[in-house]
Amino acid sequence: MSQTILELANIHKTFQNGTPNENHVLRGLDLTVHKGDYISIIGGNGSGKSTLLNATAGVFRLDKGHIILNHEDITNHTEEQRATVISRVFQDPMMGTAPRMTVAENLAIALNRGNKRGFKRTLNEKNYNRFEKILADVGLNLEDKLTSEVGSLSGGQRQVIALLMATIKKPDILLLDEHIAALDPKATEQVMRLTEERIKENDITSLMVTHNMNHAIEYGNRLIMMDQGRVVIDISGEEKENLTVPELVELFNRESGKELIDNEMLFG
Ligand SMILES: Nc1ncnc2c1ncn2[C@@H]1O[C@H](COP(=O)(O)OP(=O)(O)OP(=O)(O)O)[C@@H](O)[C@H]1O
Ligand SMILES: [Mg+2]
Structure with a gap:
């Protein structure tokens, strides 16, 4: 069962x-x-x-x-x-990501979910390299965008980031x-x-x-x-x-x- x-x-x-x-x-x-x-x-x-x-x-x-x-x-x-x-991804690529923050910052926020401390500490070298690898695995050249603001990405790229954010820390x-x-x-x-x-x-x-x-x-x-x-x-x-x-x-x-x-x- x-x-x-x-x-x-x-x-x-x-x-x-x-x-x-x-x-x-x-x-x-x-x-x-x-x-x-x-x-x-x-x-x-x-x-x-x-x-x-x-x-x-x-x-x-x-x-x-x-x-x-x-x-x-x-x-x-x-x-x-x-x-x-419980994490979510919406229809609208504008939702679920922070547009004025970089891709790396958004992923760090997601990884820091549930933690009382700010996400800045999560943005360390080890995690940065981890984000780079995850993005390279996606295969859309997003690993070059780690320091770009999410608001500058295409709708599809933003949904990729939203999806990674929703799953980087395994939700129930x-x-x-x-x-x-x-x-x-x-x-x-x-x-x-x-x-x-x-x-x-x-x-x-x-x-x-x-x-x-x-x-x-x-x-x-x-x-x-x-x-x-x-x-x-x-x-x-x-x-x-x-x-x-x-x-x-x-x-x-x-x-x-x-x-x-x-x-x-x-x-x-
Ligand atoms: N916050 C809300 N306040 C008032 N009415 C709402 C609210 N959310 C949903 N509704 C109403 O509830 C009904 C069901 O909406 P819901 O969004 O769940 O439908 P759906 O199956 O997702 O439809 P769609 O395929 O159009 O997305 C609709 O009549 C909608 O107008
Ligand atoms: Mg609906």
Whole structure:
């Protein structure tokens, strides 16, 4: 039996409660994540994918339900507390990095995460050489950019740095929210390849939201589909490996009762 690392139990979240715009987004969501799972998450616009990740990261208080991480109830832990063990990469390359700081400084901040002392001490020669090696391994000539400000990099390069920052100190959970959606096709493939490498090499339990059905099938050991704030499909193992895009579209339409797939979802 695989070990449970994260459990979301009967999660409810309503935005703008008590107003005419009240929106009950997560509606009794249950999800058990096993150690080492790499889960791709798909679902229509507004189905609650980002809200699921935000709930896990502790961005807001839940109306109801529990979140258990490593057998500890973290439902009432703040976002800051969780940030020491849960890391994220967002769709927007501008988020997740400090633009006015250098690549080396950003990586040092990430490596220093959870430490009360400032990151400056982390920026020593040993770590500098380590960063250089990590960047050289990525293969995008980023090792020449260690002293450049992150704000001067391309979107793809920034996502590479964001991904390295999120994984340099192995998190318990990595949350990826359409982290390639703003990139051109070449950068998309580079960042997806790096994502796969970082997750596999460090054995990081990961949840990845994507609108790209091919990526959802190609990456990860498990695929879940959300609809109206709940997990409606949960496929893993051989069943996932053998899945085709038309079958997934068919499943989606059947489960959601709508023809919701747009071209973006099909072809990224
Ligand atoms: N902070 C917030 N305040 C108010 N409403 C919100 C907030 N965050 C999300 N919502 C609403 O909750 C619903 C679900 O949003 P969410 O971002 O989780 O959807 P999603 O599945 O990620 O969609 P997309 O594919 O468009 O990213 C939407 O109607 C959205 O407007
Ligand atoms: Mg979203």
